[in-house]
Amino acid sequence: MSQLRYAVVGTGHRAQMYVDAITDTYRDRAALVALCEPNPVRAAVYVDRVVEKGLDAPSVWTPDRLEEMVAAERIERVVICSRDDTHAEMIVRSLDAGADVVVEKPLTIDAESAARIEDAVARTGRRVVITFNYRYSPRNSALREIIRSGRIGRVTSIDFSWMLDTKHGADYFRRWHRDKKNSGGLLVHKSSHHFDLVNWWIASEPRRVFASGGLRFYGAENAAARGLGTRPERGTHEGAHDAFELDLRDDPRLAQLYLEAEQHDGYRRDLDVFGDGITIEDNLALVVDYASGATLSYSLNAHSPWEGYRVAVNGTEGRAELEVVERGSLVVDEGLHPVLDPSLSGGEASTLRPSGERLIVQRHWEEPVEVEIVTGEGGHGGGDALLLSDVFVGPQDDPLGRPADWTDGVRSIAVGIAGNRSLETGLPVRVSELGVALLAGDAVAPAGHGVSAESRA
Numbered sequence: 001m002s003q004l005r006y007a008v009v010g011t012g013h014r015a016q017m018y019v020d021a022i023t024d025t026y027r028d029r030a031a032l033v034a035l036c037e038p039n040p041v042r043a044a045v046y047v048d049r050v051v052e053k054g055l056d057a058p059s060v061w062t063p064d065r066l067e068e069m070v071a072a073e074r075i076e077r078v079v080i081c082s083r084d085d086t087h088a089e090m091i092v093r094s095l096d097a098g099a100d101v102v103v104e105k106p107l108t109i110d111a112e113s114a115a116r117i118e119d120a121v122a123r124t125g126r127r128v129v130i131t132f133n134y135r136y137s138p139r140n141s142a143l144r145e146i147i148r149s150g151r152i153g154r155v156t157s158i159d160f161s162w163m164l165d166t167k168h169g170a171d172y173f174r175r176w177h178r179d180k181k182n183s184g185g186l187l188v189h190k191s192s193h194h195f196d197l198v199n200w201w202i203a204s205e206p207r208r209v210f211a212s213g214g215l216r217f218y219g220a221e222n223a224a225a226r227g228l229g230t231r232p233e234r235g236t237h238e239g240a241h242d243a244f245e246l247d248l249r250d251d252p253r254l255a256q257l258y259l260e261a262e263q264h265d266g267y268r269r270d271l272d273v274f275g276d277g278i279t280i281e282d283n284l285a286l287v288v289d290y291a292s293g294a295t296l297s298y299s300l301n302a303h304s305p306w307e308g309y310r311v312a313v314n315g316t317e318g319r320a321e322l323e324v325v326e327r328g329s330l331v332v333d334e335g336l337h338p339v340l341d342p343s344l345s346g347g348e349a350s351t352l353r354p355s356g357e358r359l360i361v362q363r364h365w366e367e368p369v370e371v372e373i374v375t376g377e378g379g380h381g382g383g384d385a386l387l388l389s390d391v392f393v394g395p396q397d398d399p400l401g402r403p404a405d406w407t408d409g410v411r412s413i414a415v416g417i418a419g420n421r422s423l424e425t426g427l428p429v430r431v432s433e434l435g436v437a438l439l440a441g442d443a444v445a446p447a448g449h450g451v452s453a454e455s456r457a
Contacts, residue, residue, distance in 0.1 A: 003027075007034035007075045007099075009063070010082030011042045014104060017384070018079045019046055023053050025042030026392040034059045034073045036066055041261035066090065077102060081177055082327035084183045086112030091128060092120040098136050100127040102391055106192040107409030109184030111417050111434040114410050118438055121406055128406035129391060134193050135200055135402040138375045139324060139357045143311065144400050146320050146361055146371065155316030156203045158296045161188050162309045163193055166332055169282070169302035171243055173218040173273040174235075178280055180420075182457060185280040187211070187416035191300060194309075195288075195413035198403070201313070204292035205411055210428040211419035217303040223274035235270040243332045246270045263430035286419050305329065306353055318363035328353035410438050 008015050022030040032050060032101055037043040042423050043060045063086075069075065078094040080087055080103040088108040094101050108114050108132055120129060132297040134140055147155060164172075172190070176182045183189040185231050199205060216222060223231065231239075235247040248259040248270050258269035271277075282303055288296040308325040360370035376385065390396070395403040414436070418429040432440045 003029055003031040005031055005033050005074055005076045007036055007058075007061075007069060007073065007078050008032065008046070008087075009036040009066070009080045009094075010063070011035055011037040011039075011046045012081065013253070015046065015081040015155060015386075016049075018081065018102075019049060021388045021392060023050055023055055025388065027055070030392055032058050034061060034069050036061045036063055036069060036078075038062050039261050039264045039267075042257055043269070045256055057249060058330055066093050066100060066226070066437075067097040070099050071096065075099045080104065084109050084189055085181065085348060086159055088116055091117050094125045095120045095124045095128070098124075100129075101266070102129045102131065103409070104131055105196070105409070106184065106188050106416070107406060108415045109182075109188050109411065109417075112201045113435055114413065114417075114434075114436050117406060118410070118436060128409075130406060130409040131391060131405050132193065132196050132200075132386060132402075132404045132408065133384055134197055134386045135400075135404065136386045137261060137385060139199075139322060139359060139373045140197055141383075141400055141402070142359055142371060142373050143320060143322050146359070147201050147313060147315075148203075148400070151263070151318065152313065152315030152320050153294065153362060153365065155178075155294045155315050157204070157294055157314045158202070159312040159314075160194060160198065160296060160298045160309070161311075162191070162298075162300045163304035163307055164190075164300070164302045165304050165307035165327055166244065166309055167327075167330055169304065170273045172302065173278055173282070174271045175269055176267065178271070178278045180279045184282065184416060185420060186300060186302060186414070187284060187286075187419045188413055191284070191298070191411075191416050191419075192412040194300075194402070195415040196297065196408060198288075198296055198298075199408070199411050200291065202292060202294055204290040204294060206288050206296075206418070206431050207291050208289040208428050208430050209286060209415055210288075210420055211284065211286045211417035211422040212298075213281045213423060215278060215281050218282050219278040220272045220274060220276045228274060231272050231274055233272055233275060234248070234268055235272075243330075244273050284419070285417070286422075288415055318361065318366075321360045321362075322357070324326070324357045325353055325355050328355050410436060414439050439457050 008018055022032045035043050035046055047057050047060065060075060076099060078101050079103060080090045082090060084106055087103055091101050091103060092303045108117060126308060146152065172178065172186060177189055235245040248254045254269065262268055264353060282301040286298040288298065306325065306329055307327040311322045313320045355375055359371040359373055360368050360369055390403045414431045414434060418431050421429045
């Protein structure tokens with residue numbers, strides 16, 4: 001079997017899933033021949049990881065030489081795991097250089113760069129696959145099947161609440177994500193996952209968005225208002241500290257990828273979540289109108305004491321409810337380090353909210369019924385393995401339509417981009433006004449490259 005030649009752009013923590021898939025599970029059909037990364041320390045971490053598996057070391061290139069890399073190494077597919085605001089440039093340049101693309105969500109962070117991707121796909125006829133792993137999680141697939149089957153009738157509205165706890169949620173406020181010009185804010189970086197789920201669940205497209213929210217917990221002003229006092233600029237073992245601090249020395253992998261690498265680019269992974277310079281929101285609420293007539297009510301909180309989500313889908317014949325508790329609580333040890341909910345590791349749950357998931361369907365005039373969620377092994381209940389198979393082997397016949405391309409990526413970020421504009425103006429925003437032809441209904445994607453949610457239903 002011939003091997004497809006791959007390059008990975010961006011060698012931070014996220015790249016590991018793809019590097020391991022190429023060099024382990026799919027090494028018979030894929031070869032990692034190049035890395036594109038400006039930081040030599042981070043690149044060396046992955047070179048060593050590949051060599052330790054008995055494979056040839058991939059060559060290392062800097063982003064300014066991407067086209068040269070594609071040509072010299074005869075790259076057929078580029079996997080993009082770099083910072084969100086670099087996605088569009090890396091996608092367009094890879095397509096123009098003659099390679100297909102696999103890109104982490106979000107596709108990009110604003111309408112202007114989305115339009116550039118759209119133009120590049122039409123110009124080159126090449127493929128762009130976006131990896132929405134939440135679609136493959138068994139619980140989300142189960143809800144998609146319930147809606148698709150017509151069991152609750154035509155969807156009229158969706159209530160969707162997502163809680164990020166003070167471990168996971170806080171992390172976005174110490175990394176590069178804290179600056180909206182890098183990430184598009186949580187409405188784009190994080191919520192694009194959630195908006196894609198809704199688009200996919202109900203097989204429709206967003207039409208109008210109204211948003212409200214702000215930075216109400218993290219950041220220097222909020223800290224001062226609560227009297228938190230002077231704080232260290234970054235995580236440290238020295239002096240007084242609290243559970244919101246991250247010391248990279250506590251995690252060998254983070255120390256290797258970031259602390260030991262910061263001398264080359266100045267990127268500090270462990271800034272104080274109550275420091276200056278945070279321009280993203282931590283509390284968000286949206287109302288989204290869909291082409292099908294359904295309405296989404298969405299909220300995101302990034303400083304919750306527990307982590308998970310609740311979805312309620314109302315239909316003309318009933319209602320489906322999905323509740324997921326990923327972490328029921330966070331406590332601290334004597335050193336003020338966060339300790340995960342004991343129920344996650346098989347211990348006794350110490351709260352009234354043990355980790356788990358539950359899907360309930362109730363039709364009009366009937367008793368509620370719990371729907372079994374069949375999970376597999378590995379990340380996201382076995383969903384990651386299914387996603388990677390679709391990426392590296394190719395999509396199989398899937399009645400749920402889980403594989404996603406650039407058009408799904410555009411529709412997912414459309415909600416967040418319109419939401420950001422609404423936050424700025426205080427007014428509802430129509431996605432057709434974002435300047436992307438696909439969202440205005442004017443684009444004709446190359447054959448096989450633009451499968452809409454409706455045609456996949």
